[in-house]
Amino acid sequence: MQKEAGIHRGDSAAERVGDTGGEVADRVRQVIAAVGVSQREFARRIVMDPSKLSRSLSGARRFTVAELARVADTGDVDAAWLLGSGAQADPVPTGRPATRTRRTAGAAPADGGRPLQIVRETVRLIAERGFHAVRVADIAEACATSTAGIHYHFPGRDDLLEAAVRWCMDEDTARRAAHIAEAADVAGELRQLIELQTPYTRQQRRQWSVWLDLWAEAARSTVVGRLHVEYYRQWRETVADVIRRGVAQGAFRPVDPEIAALTLTALIDGLASQVLATTPGEPGTSADDMQRALLAHVDTALIAR
Template sequence: MRQQFDVAERVRQVIGEAGCTQREFARRVVMDPSKLSRSLSGSRRFTVAELARIADAGNVDAGWLLGTTTDGAADGAVGGEAGGGAGRADGGAAGAPRPPAPTAPPDSGRPLQIVRETVRLIAERGFHAVRVADIAAACDTSTATIHYHFPGRAELLEAAVRWCMDEDTARRAARIAEADDAREELRQLIALQAPYTERQRQQWLVWMDLWAEAARSTAIGRLHADFYQQWRRTVAEVIRRGIEQGVFRAVDPQSSALRLTALIDGLAIQVLATGPGAGGTTAEAMDIACNAYVDTELTARRSGADAATARRSGTDASGPTADQPGP
């Protein structure tokens, strides 16, 4: 148990040297932030693969993190979970030397390179058609290196999906920063989900592989459920804010989020099923359809005077009002 806490202290030291938040460091090492937090508190052990990625991001020796070396020299292979097992010295974090400062930007680290290439290959070929050897070749490294950072295919798929989510979160924060209200936030969220760009198409293709794998794997199914809860919670929170602001009607945020995300998923599949210019559903059509749902099902009805003013200015998208019934 003592060594488990020593490992956590060394990881804290690496995070401190990295000069970023704990959440940002979790993104850099492609790790669930909650798992990192639990491991640092001692309620969960770091896996060796996680420590390998932490060592890579912090430019320190994995043996130093484990307490098996004190001078930064490599000490050979390690296995199993960190914090226990034969042959590991019980070196305390307090007496260990400070790790060297990173000499390269974190985004140039091997784990992120592996994940990016995994995303690209999954999007091009499908998860089951991608071999570890293919990823190694794309990264100009060995299969042993891939397994060192990500022991199995499930870990690679999880890392790929998590990276896509982190990318989406970063884009979302940038796009909605200037939104005037929750209705505009929701429009921006929809625009980010419509696969306009090649990067967005890649991420949707990874999601589709996650769905297929989740139907056959209990572990991946749990991952799928966790990610979808986060996504629906995000949409529900925006809807809830819109209700408080008066731009949305008094609907059930959770139910509305479920319907809207289901609409987004279904239309995205139609967009991806046909290539650009092939005559199928386009990203633009998906964007318009999802916004039409927001306008008809969520947007608060305006008074007759406000609606008339909006129609004259060409900005009304909320549908018929009480004073102006539809056909």
């Protein structure tokens, strides 16, 4: 038997489901309505690009087998019913959340379902060991399932890696939005963003460890490369928007917001890399050093006198 070497690529990742009459898309719409969330939120729960979900529902793109497996798990419906090849013993009641009566021992928690559990455990293991050191068997053990159970939702390496990157992006975006909402002014918003990106806690260091590992993958993977570009476009635009408003209010110097955001985010990345290379408590660049340097940069380059 061939030894399993890390997360591998599966040939079934490209399997698409025919839907000439739109019946599959219609059943997926029923599931979304029954779960009672927005289409974007449902895409987050099944770890799928919202634009891909939208195109699949409109008929411009066909669902893959794995995507429908994640839809079935999240909506707690039979995959055979989604495919139109079996009767649904527990019809989806449009307008109320789907039940979880079929969950069994070792099943994923109800607050997200098996796909999100797989992705969360994958991210945790990547942070601890590095992407290429993580085997599907490790993820299966962490999720109390089998390797076949992992491949059922994410057939290949690229599928799982894309889902892990997208989940990290969504989590990071949500945290940024919450922190900005707490600030009293634009200068406070910028300080909140800096604090959020400074790896003080174990969770923040883990998040940065994942990002550093995924940066290396972005140089080799077209899928991750596209997500990397998308994430940084959103991240820099968030920073640029804060700076733009600060300039308009007279709180910041009249700088180019895009250039200032590019400079600040590059400083954050470089300093965070140095912090992660330093063992906490040992000589080197600490999280405190990073935050002081970033705040000094903001004070010198941005704050209006």
